[in-house]
Amino acid sequence: MSTVVxxxxxxxxxxxxxxxxxxxxxxxRGEEEALTLLYEAHADPLFAFVYHAVDGARQDAExxxxxxxxxxxRALSTYRGQSRLxxxxxxxxxxxxxDHFRRRGRERQNLFLLPPEELRNLMDSxxxxxxxxxxxxxxxxxxxxxxELPTDYRNALVARYADGRSVEEVAQLLAKSYKAAESTxxxxxxxxxxxxxxxxxxxx
Amino acid sequence: xxxxxxxxxxxxxxxxxxxxxxxPDLAARQATLKRLRSELRAQRPPGAQAQAKAxxxxxxxxxxxxxxxxxxxxxxxxxxxxxxxxxxxxxSRLPVRWGLGLTAAxxxxxxxxxxFPMPAAGGKAADVMARGARAAAKLTSIHLRGQVxxxxxxxxxxxxxxxxxxxxxxxxxxxxxxxxxxEKPGRVAVMDGQSTVMLMDRGTTxxxxxxxxxxxxxTEWLDSIANLSTAIANELKNARAQGWKLSLDEQNGPDGxxxxxxxxxxxxxxxxxxxxxNAFVEDADTRRVYRFDSQSxxxxxxxxxxxxxxxxxxxxxxxxxxxxxxxxxxxxxLELPADVSWxxxxxxxxxxxxxxxxxAKEAARVFFEACGRNDWEEAAKFxxxxxxxxxxxxxGLRLVTLGKPLTSRASASALVPYGVELxxxxxxxxxSNANSARRYVITGVYDERLKLAEDLTWTTPPAVLPNNxxxxxxxxxxxxxxxxxxxxxxxxxxxxxxxxxxxVDDYKALSVLLKQRRIDPHKLVPSHDSFExxxxxxxxxxxxxxxxxxxxxxxxxxxxxNPAGRWQVDGGIGRGYFAFPLRPD
Numbered sequence: 001m002s003t004v005v006x007x008x009x010x011x012x013x014x015x016x017x018x019x020x021x022x023x024x025x026x027x028x029r030g031e032e033e034a035l036t037l038l039y040e041a042h043a044d045p046l047f048a049f050v051y052h053a054v055d056g057a058r059q060d061a062e063x064x065x066x067x068x069x070x071x072x073x074r075a076l077s078t079y080r081g082q083s084r085l086x087x088x089x090x091x092x093x094x095x096x097x098x099d100h101f102r103r104r105g106r107e108r109q110n111l112f113l114l115p116p117e118e119l120r121n122l123m124d125s126x127x128x129x130x131x132x133x134x135x136x137x138x139x140x141x142x143x144x145x146x147x148e149l150p151t152d153y154r155n156a157l158v159a160r161y162a163d164g165r166s167v168e169e170v171a172q173l174l175a176k177s178y179k180a181a182e183s184t185x186x187x188x189x190x191x192x193x194x195x196x197x198x199x200x201x202x203x204x
Numbered sequence: 205x206x207x208x209x210x211x212x213x214x215x216x217x218x219x220x221x222x223x224x225x226x227x228p229d230l231a232a233r234q235a236t237l238k239r240l241r242s243e244l245r246a247q248r249p250p251g252a253q254a255q256a257k258a259x260x261x262x263x264x265x266x267x268x269x270x271x272x273x274x275x276x277x278x279x280x281x282x283x284x285x286x287x288x289x290x291x292x293x294x295x296s297r298l299p300v301r302w303g304l305g306l307t308a309a310x311x312x313x314x315x316x317x318x319x320f321p322m323p324a325a326g327g328k329a330a331d332v333m334a335r336g337a338r339a340a341a342k343l344t345s346i347h348l349r350g351q352v353x354x355x356x357x358x359x360x361x362x363x364x365x366x367x368x369x370x371x372x373x374x375x376x377x378x379x380x381x382x383x384x385x386x387e388k389p390g391r392v393a394v395m396d397g398q399s400t401v402m403l404m405d406r407g408t409t410x411x412x413x414x415x416x417x418x419x420x421x422x423t424e425w426l427d428s429i430a431n432l433s434t435a436i437a438n439e440l441k442n443a444r445a446q447g448w449k450l451s452l453d454e455q456n457g458p459d460g461x462x463x464x465x466x467x468x469x470x471x472x473x474x475x476x477x478x479x480x481x482n483a484f485v486e487d488a489d490t491r492r493v494y495r496f497d498s499q500s501x502x503x504x505x506x507x508x509x510x511x512x513x514x515x516x517x518x519x520x521x522x523x524x525x526x527x528x529x530x531x532x533x534x535x536x537x538l539e540l541p542a543d544v545s546w547x548x549x550x551x552x553x554x555x556x557x558x559x560x561x562x563x564a565k566e567a568a569r570v571f572f573e574a575c576g577r578n579d580w581e582e583a584a585k586f587x588x589x590x591x592x593x594x595x596x597x598x599x600g601l602r603l604v605t606l607g608k609p610l611t612s613r614a615s616a617s618a619l620v621p622y623g624v625e626l627x628x629x630x631x632x633x634x635x636s637n638a639n640s641a642r643r644y645v646i647t648g649v650y651d652e653r654l655k656l657a658e659d660l661t662w663t664t665p666p667a668v669l670p671n672n673x674x675x676x677x678x679x680x681x682x683x684x685x686x687x688x689x690x691x692x693x694x695x696x697x698x699x700x701x702x703x704x705x706x707x708v709d710d711y712k713a714l715s716v717l718l719k720q721r722r723i724d725p726h727k728l729v730p731s732h733d734s735f736e737x738x739x740x741x742x743x744x745x746x747x748x749x750x751x752x753x754x755x756x757x758x759x760x761x762x763x764x765x766n767p768a769g770r771w772q773v774d775g776g777i778g779r780g781y782f783a784f785p786l787r788p789d
Contacts, residue, residue: 027244030244030245030247032241032244032245035240035241035244036237036241039237039240043228043233043236043237044222044227044228044233045222047226047227047228048221048222048226048227051225051226052221052226056225056226058225062228062232065228065236066232066236066239069236069240070239070240070243073240073243073244073247074243074247127212127213133216133217133220134220138217139220139221142217142218142221143221143222143226146218146221146222154222157214157218158218158222161214161215161217161218161219162215162218162219162221162222162223162224163219163223163224164215164219171767172549172767175766175767175768175769176767177552189214192214
């Protein structure tokens with residue numbers, strides 16, 4: 001499995017980081033199209049990340065999400081591509097969430113808490129226990145992984161699995177033929193699992 | 205994977221992590237991007253501004269940024285569900301302006317007031333609105349009745365400031381499951397809890413979304429008024445964010461009870477030279493007047509005034525709101541004619557790329573040329589709901605001119621100006637002088653097969669004119685000739701002597717719309733000859749036959765935001781545009 005994963009994803013990820021860096025540089029120079037593309041790719045998973053970080057407090061999530069995006073825009077010229085752009089955004093979001101909790105006088109939340117190693121095996125062997133599914137760390141890590149997937153892959157996975165849409169509907173959503181949508185879904189699932197393996201600390 | 209479990213786990217995991225609850229709503233999504241763009245512009249170094257403009261796809265066509273449409277779309281909705289674009293249509297900042305959806309609560313409005321304190325007068329107005337939202341927070345149903353200046357059979361958000369007031373009505377049930385229905389002359393849309401269907405084009409065409417929606421087919425602006433707490437929250441948010449002015453007035457209402465009147469001056473961010481500006485509710489500069497009952501705190505009425513350089517004109521009047529009244533279950537049904545033609549998303553073609561790569565103008569040319577050859581298989585690649593009436597009317601046309609397309613930042617549709625020569629065809633007008641003025645007026649329109657196309661109803665009988673004898677002496681043919689002559693001269697007063705007011709209003713509104721879209725309204729008018737009158741004993745009226753032919757011009761609305769990525773005709777090709785006094789369809 002890991003060999004397949006390497007073949008499928010590793011080279012593409014490198015290229016993706018390069019593409020992201022180029023896009024970030026364009027946006028930092030003031031190109032609105034680049035900003036829009038970055039936004040389209042990252043705004044939704046970033047919202048999910050923040051939303052789970054504040055345990056589903058939607059108003060708070062919206063505020064922090066907007067603050068994070070503004071801060072990221074101001075700091076875009078400092079992004080050097082050392083990590084995936086979405087990870088970089090998540091690191092900014094973590095600080096914003098921590099600030100938020102501090103302002104509210106709540107104990108600082110550990111947003112780096114990781115789920116147990118057995119999660120990956122649980123995923124393959126039986127129903128995922130609710131307490132694992134509901135764990136904030138699980139959700140944050142999965143949100144981060146989803147955020148790093150190519151936008152088409154993420155949209156396909158979310159439409160098919162989170163929203164329960166048919167493959168036909170996914171095809172319409174992605175403006176692809178049925179066959180192409182099936183293929184995208186299959187590759188997206190592989191990429192998702194591969195990304196889980198590349199996050200050994202996640203271990204789902 | 206070894207078994208089915210991983211699939212189920214994946215679904216549960218993704219639903220938990222990126223289900224709808226964990227995604228930003230469209231309004232927030234759009235507003236945030238807009239704000240980021242503003243911030244980007246503000247932080248650009250001075251020299252970079254011109255450079256960025258010159259380099260990127262920021263280059264504008266007709267004032268529209270090429271990147272806007274994609275950026276404003278909701279990636280989780282299929283193309284036909286996108287609230288961004290209307291059918292000739294298109295939409296966009298709608299949710300930002302009027303609110304959308306069912307999830308926001310009154311608390312949102314109150315929180316907003318706390319977060320965005322307004323100046324004293326605005327603060328009081330905001331407070332009245334927030335209390336109105338709270339009063340309407342736990343609705344089981346709502347029924348709105350009002351009227352809108354529009355063209356019949358055009359989309360639900362189109363406004364025609366020079367047009368006639370037509371009734372518009374919305375029923376919405378919130379519990380036990382959400383259902384809604386919106387109706388105006390020529391169009392009805394129903395969401396019965398399972399799917400959303402719209403019937404249009406004189407009941408000949410229908411379109412279906414196979415799922416529940418909170419609003420579709422350009423009904424969202426009215427639906428959002430039904431979701432009062434959300435609408436108010438968004439009004440306040442935008443008033444603060446975009447500097448809209450709010451004011452409050454206290455006065456007695458028509459029932460003698462004290463009322464709180466909140467007025468909001470809303471400014472569209474669609475550029476003035478955009479063809480959508482002031483053509484659709486969401487893209488218009490408006491003064492919005494909300495009337496709340498001071499005692500019950502409930503919203504009682506809404507008025508919308510279009511603000512143009514030439515002055516204000518009222519375009520919407522919502523004068524009756526019934527809260528929590530039982531709704532007849534039959535409202536959620538929609539009877540469709542057996543032969544209804546379903547408007548469908550275009551499928552991928554074997555040679556799809558050939559069509560996908562066309563420009564709007566090229567697509568218009570191929571479509572019209574196919575109509576000219578009566579090649580309906582080819583024409584159907586651009587318009588799926590071709591019916592016999594359309595084929596008879598436009599078959600055999602000759603394409604004469606195609607102009608430079610107009611684009612919009614608020615619309616996915618390009619408007620391609622066209623001129624076509626229609627093949628000569630006969631029509632009949634039913635003409636009668638069975639009225640107290642004893643002059644001939646038109647009461648119906650028939651096609652060349654003598655099939656009734658439209659009854660023209662005189663709600664107030666033709667009046668006796670100061671120079672009535674002049675008209676009473678005319679023969680049926682002379683009356684019809686005079687009607688067409690007045691149409692050509694755009695002599696509205698004279699037209700009213702032969703056609704009901706609403707028909708004249710529609711035609712006048714259409715002419716004004718064309719001027720806005722840079723087409724000489726005289727070019728709508730074909731030539732008419734070969735008049736001949738026959739007495740119809742069945743109708744107890746004269747049927748005046750005439751032959752229509754010649755060059756007519758209009759705009760073809762065409763868009764390609766569909767799964768196949770091919771251009772699809774979206775408006776501007778109805779026979780009602782050219783076969784006056786048939787109303788636009």
